[in-house]
Structure formats: C-alpha cells, structure tokens
Amino acid sequence: MERLSLSNAAFEGDNNAYLFADGSAVTLIDTGDWMATTREQLETALSQHGLGLADIDRILLTHWHHDHCGLAGEIQAESGADVYVHAADAALVEGDEAAWNAMDDRYRQYFEKWGMPEDKQAALRERLTDGETTVETPTVTTFEDGETFSVTDSDLEVVHTSGHAAGLCMFEAAIDGERQVFAGDALLPVYTPNVGGADIRVDRPLEKYLRALQGIVDADYDRAWPGHRTPIDDPAGRAQYIIEHHEERSWRVLNALDRRGSCDTWTVSADLFGELEDIHILHGPGEAYAHLEHLAREGTVVREGTEYRLADGVADALTELEGERWPLAY
Structure with missing residues (x-):
C-alpha cells in the first residue's frame, strides 16, 4: 500500500489517496479533488509506481465530498475503473440533478431555521458555487456496511461511520500483522471533522458520529490512515479525544x-x-x-x-x- 499526498487548500490539510498496486485489481481509495493541479499530482505519484490513470481498475470512495471523489469520473473515463461508494452518497457522486437540487433546497431551509443573516447566506452561496465548473462524474456501484474488497494480500472491510457525511465509510484491513483502518474523514489527526454542516442530510449527526467514534475506540486499531495529513498511530486515543x-x-x-x-x-x-x-x-x-x-x-x-x-x-x-x-x- 502507498499513501499518495495531494494538495488541498482547505483547512484540513493535504488529501490522501491510497494505492494498492499489487493485487488482481489496482485499487485507489479516494482520488483527491477535481482541480487540474490535483490530477497532475496524482499522475506524477502513480508514475513513480509505474502506473498511469488508465491502469486504475477500482476506486473505493470514503464519501461524497469533492476533495475525496472529484477525479473519480475522469479516472473512470480513462480507465473504465469501477467506482464504489456507500449507497447513501451514490446520487451525489453521480451528479444526480434531483439529489443536488434537494440538497440546495435543504440548505435554504436550514439557513432560515438557523437564523443565518441574509448577507452571510449570500456570502456562503457564493463560496459554495465559487469556481463551479462541469465535472465529469462517474457511474457508481454501491456498497453497504460489512462488504469486503480484496486488495494485495488482505481484504478491506467497509465500516459505515455516518455523521460527518451520510455515506462516510472507513475500510478496515489486516496489514503486516496489524489491524489498520483507512478512516477517510471519520478520524483526522489535527482537526475534528465537522458534524451538522458538512452534510445537512444527516439526521442526528452528532449521535451517529459519537457512536462511530466509540466504535473506533472499541476496535483499538493499531494505525489509522486518514483522509487528510499524516497517519495516526493511536486511533483509539484520538477518537476518545474527539469524544471529549x-x-x-x-x-x-x-x-x-x-x-x-x-x-x-x-x-x-x-x-x-x-x-x-x-x-x-x-x-x-x-x-x-x-x-x-x-x-x-x-x-x-x-x-x-x-x-x-x-x-x-x-x-x-x-x-x-x-x-x-x-x-x-x-
């Protein structure tokens, strides 16, 4: 497994994509965002392992946020890769117009419910549409909690961790004799993932996220590979810190x-x-x-x-x- 670091201007820090190149299917966990610079960085990182975008057979997405799935459509168009994501996030990843319109309507309702001032609403809408462009979206295959994917010498098991996003998932694996987990944005080494605003579709987001964090504490993984920044050597301790x-x-x-x-x-x-x-x-x-x-x-x-x-x-x-x-x- 190789961690590929991809730039991200957001506060969470650089994104990670994870490459499994030695199995029967070359697999990528997350892709980085849709920016041209990110694509160049991903292509450069892949080339260091003798690969190009056309060699990717399978993409596993942790969730729908663009900095994790933005290049999935372009990679699929070039390689024919199968793209997998939790069922709760599938419509957004595929760019379904009805799903995105429903999201926009929900934003407006919540801004009013929260008492957000008009000038802040206008500034936020401008931020959410800033740099909006046509992004190539993939056709996806959905997965659910507990499903497994074979990579290299181990299996990745889906662990659904709703809260930050409705379909947010981790991928648990036995690697080098250790219990490790690819945590996406469920567990970050510096910032605490936002709940409530990051995906306004989630019902009872804090309750669900606290339950997911307790699951990480109970699992007592040896290492977590987060969606941003560097690996976490004490996942249980970090999860307990976020609970507190x-x-x-x-x-x-x-x-x-x-x-x-x-x-x-x-x-x-x-x-x-x-x-x-x-x-x-x-x-x-x-x-x-x-x-x-x-x-x-x-x-x-x-x-x-x-x-x-x-x-x-x-x-x-x-x-x-x-x-x-x-x-x-x-």
Whole structure:
C-alpha cells in the first residue's frame, strides 16, 4: 500500500489517496479533488509506481465530498475503473440533478431555521458555487456496511461511520500483522471533522458520529490512515479525544444558553466561534445545531420554534458541575 499526498487548500490539510498496486485489481481509495493541479499530482505519484490513470481498475470512495471523489469520473473515463461508494452518497457522486437540487433546497431551509443573516447566506452561496465548473462524474456501484474488497494480500472491510457525511465509510484491513483502518474523514489527526454542516442530510449527526467514534475506540486499531495529513498511530486515543472535545463543546453550548437566555442557532454559533467567514459560515451553525438538537433530545435543552433555552433545573446543574465535561449520551 502507498499513501499518495495531494494538495488541498482547505483547512484540513493535504488529501490522501491510497494505492494498492499489487493485487488482481489496482485499487485507489479516494482520488483527491477535481482541480487540474490535483490530477497532475496524482499522475506524477502513480508514475513513480509505474502506473498511469488508465491502469486504475477500482476506486473505493470514503464519501461524497469533492476533495475525496472529484477525479473519480475522469479516472473512470480513462480507465473504465469501477467506482464504489456507500449507497447513501451514490446520487451525489453521480451528479444526480434531483439529489443536488434537494440538497440546495435543504440548505435554504436550514439557513432560515438557523437564523443565518441574509448577507452571510449570500456570502456562503457564493463560496459554495465559487469556481463551479462541469465535472465529469462517474457511474457508481454501491456498497453497504460489512462488504469486503480484496486488495494485495488482505481484504478491506467497509465500516459505515455516518455523521460527518451520510455515506462516510472507513475500510478496515489486516496489514503486516496489524489491524489498520483507512478512516477517510471519520478520524483526522489535527482537526475534528465537522458534524451538522458538512452534510445537512444527516439526521442526528452528532449521535451517529459519537457512536462511530466509540466504535473506533472499541476496535483499538493499531494505525489509522486518514483522509487528510499524516497517519495516526493511536486511533483509539484520538477518537476518545474527539469524544471529549464534543462533550466540552456541549458544555459551552449550555453555558451560552445560560448566559444569553433563549436564542437561535446562529447566536449560539457566534458565541462558540465568533465572526465566521468562508465555508465556516456553514460549518459553525451546523455544528451548533447538531449539539443543540442532541441536547434537546437528551432533555437538557428545550426548542421553541427556532429558539432554544435551558430545560428547568439545568442552570443549577451547570453550577454544580462547573469545570467538568457535560456527559453526552448516544
């Protein structure tokens, strides 16, 4: 297996694609985005292993975000490669017009529900369509949790980890006598993957992501190969850190409601993250909304229309637990 590093201007850092070249089917996990510079980098990296795009037989996608699947259509057009993705993300990867229109409608509904100001909505729509171009999209074959793909001397088993994206999946494998996992954006070494804004189709995104993280803790992998940046040598420890990060963020959400009283998602987001620009205009309130809805289901927060307030008695509990994490159920 070879890790191919591909540039990415986004805050997560360089993307990774993973190459399995020695099996019966030359396989690539993720492709990088659709930019011409990324294609050049991928071609250069493949050439160092005596391969070109035309030699790729199979592409396994971790999820639908363009920085992970952007070149899948071009590679398929050149090589005839089979492209696989979880069923929940298939329509978006294939560029299905109805699926993307439904996503756009959902964005508009959520921007209003969150209380996002008009100028921020306009700036975000401009960001989401910036550099929009015609991208060659692939025809995909879907997979589900538990399916396996043979590569080199091992099998890759699909582990569905919804939260950051509806169809986000990892691929678990036994490599060099170790339990390893290709984690996509389920586990990143520096940033905590956004929940709530990164895929607004996901119902109960924080609950699902916390469950996925606990699964990583329980699996106790020897190594994780993330979708961005460098390998993670203690996946369980990193997953536990992110669980605790979300518990701490829930405390901050409750604290914001305690200080501000009843308020909407955008106000809570501003309290957590301050002034937002670029893609963070989406990710900030999305994350706040995911936490607010999760806490509402737990009964510690009450939603009234588009505003949230602390449930009766929670303010006293906050005082008693000051300095501790807020324990999240999932």
